[in-house]
Amino acid sequence: MPMFADRLIASVRELGPLCVGLDPHPDKLPAIFGVPSIGTLALWSEAVISHAAGRVAAVKPQSAFYEYWGPPGMVVLERTCKAARKAGLEVILDAKRGDIGSTAEAYAMALIGPEAAYPSDCLTVNPYMGMDTLEPFIARAQITGSGIAVLTRTSNPGSADFQTLKADGQPVYAHVAKALASPIRRLMGESGWSGCMLVAGATGPEEARALRALAPQALFLVPGYGSQGAGAKEAVAGFVPGPNGLEGGLVNASRSVTFASGAVHAQNAMDWDLAIIEAIETAQWDLMRACATGRTQ
Amino acid sequence: MPMFADRLIASVRELGPLCVGLDPHPDKLPAIFGVPSIGTLALWSEAVISHAAGRVAAVKPQSAFYEYWGPPGMVVLERTCKAARKAGLEVILDAKRGDIGSTAEAYAMALIGPEAAYPSDCLTVNPYMGMDTLEPFIARAQITGSGIAVLTRTSNPGSADFQTLKADGQPVYAHVAKALASPIRRLMGESGWSGCMLVAGATGPEEARALRALAPQALFLVPGYGSQGAGAKEAVAGFVPGPNGLEGGLVNASRSVTFASGAVHAQNAMDWDLAIIEAIETAQWDLMRACATGRTQ
Numbered sequence: 314m315p316m317f318a319d320r321l322i323a324s325v326r327e328l329g330p331l332c333v334g335l336d337p338h339p340d341k342l343p344a345i346f347g348v349p350s351i352g353t354l355a356l357w358s359e360a361v362i363s364h365a366a367g368r369v370a371a372v373k374p375q376s377a378f379y380e381y382w383g384p385p386g387m388v389v390l391e392r393t394c395k396a397a398r399k400a401g402l403e404v405i406l407d408a409k410r411g412d413i414g415s416t417a418e419a420y421a422m423a424l425i426g427p428e429a430a431y432p433s434d435c436l437t438v439n440p441y442m443g444m445d446t447l448e449p450f451i452a453r454a455q456i457t458g459s460g461i462a463v464l465t466r467t468s469n470p471g472s473a474d475f476q477t478l479k480a481d482g483q484p485v486y487a488h489v490a491k492a493l494a495s496p497i498r499r500l501m502g503e504s505g506w507s508g509c510m511l512v513a514g515a516t517g518p519e520e521a522r523a524l525r526a527l528a529p530q531a532l533f534l535v536p537g538y539g540s541q542g543a544g545a546k547e548a549v550a551g552f553v554p555g556p557n558g559l560e561g562g563l564v565n566a567s568r569s570v571t572f573a574s575g576a577v578h579a580q581n582a583m584d585w586d587l588a589i590i591e592a593i594e595t596a597q598w599d600l601m602r603a604c605a606t607g608r609t610q
Numbered sequence: 611m612p613m614f615a616d617r618l619i620a621s622v623r624e625l626g627p628l629c630v631g632l633d634p635h636p637d638k639l640p641a642i643f644g645v646p647s648i649g650t651l652a653l654w655s656e657a658v659i660s661h662a663a664g665r666v667a668a669v670k671p672q673s674a675f676y677e678y679w680g681p682p683g684m685v686v687l688e689r690t691c692k693a694a695r696k697a698g699l700e701v702i703l704d705a706k707r708g709d710i711g712s713t714a715e716a717y718a719m720a721l722i723g724p725e726a727a728y729p730s731d732c733l734t735v736n737p738y739m740g741m742d743t744l745e746p747f748i749a750r751a752q753i754t755g756s757g758i759a760v761l762t763r764t765s766n767p768g769s770a771d772f773q774t775l776k777a778d779g780q781p782v783y784a785h786v787a788k789a790l791a792s793p794i795r796r797l798m799g800e801s802g803w804s805g806c807m808l809v810a811g812a813t814g815p816e817e818a819r820a821l822r823a824l825a826p827q828a829l830f831l832v833p834g835y836g837s838q839g840a841g842a843k844e845a846v847a848g849f850v851p852g853p854n855g856l857e858g859g860l861v862n863a864s865r866s867v868t869f870a871s872g873a874v875h876a877q878n879a880m881d882w883d884l885a886i887i888e889a890i891e892t893a894q895w896d897l898m899r900a901c902a903t904g905r906t907q
Contacts, residue, residue, distance in 0.1 A: 338712055338716065339716075375716075377716040377720070380720045380721070380727070382727065383684070383728070384682075384684040384685045391680060409707070409736075410674075411706060412674060413766045416674045419635065419636075419678040420677065423674070423677045423678045423679075430679065430681075430683075431680070439738050441738040442766060442773075443766060443772060445767055467710070469742055475737060475740060475782060475785060475786060478777035480776050480782070481776075485775060
């Protein structure tokens with residue numbers, strides 16, 4: 314089995330950089346799925362995955378919206394991860410874990426790789442506690458041919474509070490990016506891309522380019538495209554020329570795709586199906602166009 | 611119902627500052643509980659809680675070691691939280707969550723307060739993404755009379771990687787502590803202590819005193835005592851004089867108490883019971899002595 318970075322970039326080259334985020338906020342699940350419940354959660358997750366399959370390289374289930382429902386929600390998360398993998402999608406499990414040594418090891422066992430309780434291809438992790446706390450995640454990713462996505466520069470308004478504090482002339486997020494040099498090497502694929510991804514928000518294209526200079530081979534996971542306000546051009550600002558135009562990671566869209574107006578207000582299942590498919594194809598096309606245009610600049 | 615800070619400090623004044631961490635590492639569960647399994651996990655957790663009750667103010671279940679077992683592990687976590695609260699213990703749920711707005715809200719609903727899927731009195735959270743990402747946790751703690759414990763200066767070796775980077779003459783963790791001024795006010799109890807706790811590692815007593823100066827009313831959650839190497843005196847370095855000696859938070863001990871040599875090698879249930887009780891009483895006494903001595907200095 315190829316490494317995560319190679320699987321991902323091959324799929325991105327074929328389908329485009331869009332990652333569909335599964336953020337099943339209980340108040341936002343469309344009425345046609347019924348009253349919010351574990352059943353609704355399961356049905357909605359399955360349906361989104363069935364339309365994402367073959368149209369995008371990856372999906373990103375947000376753990377919080379499954380944890381919300383207690384243990385039965387975790388059964389749905391487990392099934393969602395399995396169904397997505399079975400459908401040929403790369404699963405970026407968005408749980409943002411981080412803890413000391415043996416605790417991080419337990420999280421890694423639970424959340425990274427095909428044999429995990431919640432099977433994934435890549436786990437989002439938080440670096441605040443330091444590089445020793447990332448080590449068990451990196452090691453587990455290495456063993457299982459998976460990846461990690463390290464919060465570096467996020468796209469939320471408050472992300473500047475601590476991430477952009479300047480130390481020795483460089484923002485904290487640049488220190489994080491530089492500290493990832495060794496894990497980036499360790500999770501390097503044959504494609505020349507590494508499965509040690511950087512979460513690099515689409516709200517700061519100049520910062521994305523600066524991060525690209527600091528970590529030329531790290532795949533980026535770019536949040537903030539779509540409902541968080543950034544356009545396709547900003548979203549791919551950290552990408553570089555590849556065989557089919559700009560490439561260099563995934564651009565995530567959650568609500569702007571899965572809660573697109575046509576989907577939320579759908580009157581029946583077929584309308585919902587059509588709205589989701591249209592939202593996915595539109596976002597994918599928007600991003601692919603930005604990648605193609607970028608090539609000729 | 612009194613606020614979290616007031617409940618906690620009243621209990622600490624009566625029993626002492628020890629918090630018993632539940633870190634049921636699958637490889638460390640004593641043989642007398644049987645082969646590691648969901649059942650072992652449940653039995654061990656219940657047993658530790660039954661001995662902690664009446665002897666300490668709080669327990670801190672580590673979510674990772676329950677997540678490790680998949681959804682059935684989450685049932686055990688749910689029951690463990692409930693049993694601890696029923697036994698009169700404050701539950702510090704150690705899950706170190708952190709995410710953007712509505713996602714953090716889902717985590718907060720699941721993990722904070724008596725009505726949560728995993729009922730707790732206080733949740734550990736990670737500040738890296740910024741203050742807007744802590745807001746839903748603070749709001750939920752306020753509504754439910756609960757607390758949060760914000761990773762500020764942790765006790766692991768790599769914690770210096772990013773937490774001690776200096777920006778504007780102050781380390782990043784000091785910026786975090788200062789940014790918590792408003793949540794500290796919002797979660798203030800009648801005791802004058804706030805349920806917006808700072809995680810302030812026992813491996814850096816001078817830093818603990820500096821943090822105390824920055825956040826005089828925040829209760830501290832102090833990791834690093836016991837198996838992570840710090841002594842009682844270092845552990846209470848951030849405490850201040852109170853009615854019964856030094857006070858100002860909880861000192862956590864996990865493995866040094868629950869995996870004390872006598873407990874790990876116990877030949878039968880009664881030996882294990884005695885070893886756990888002795889380990890708890892010894893650690894509590896050690897800390898209370900440090901608090902009493904500190905008073906006369």
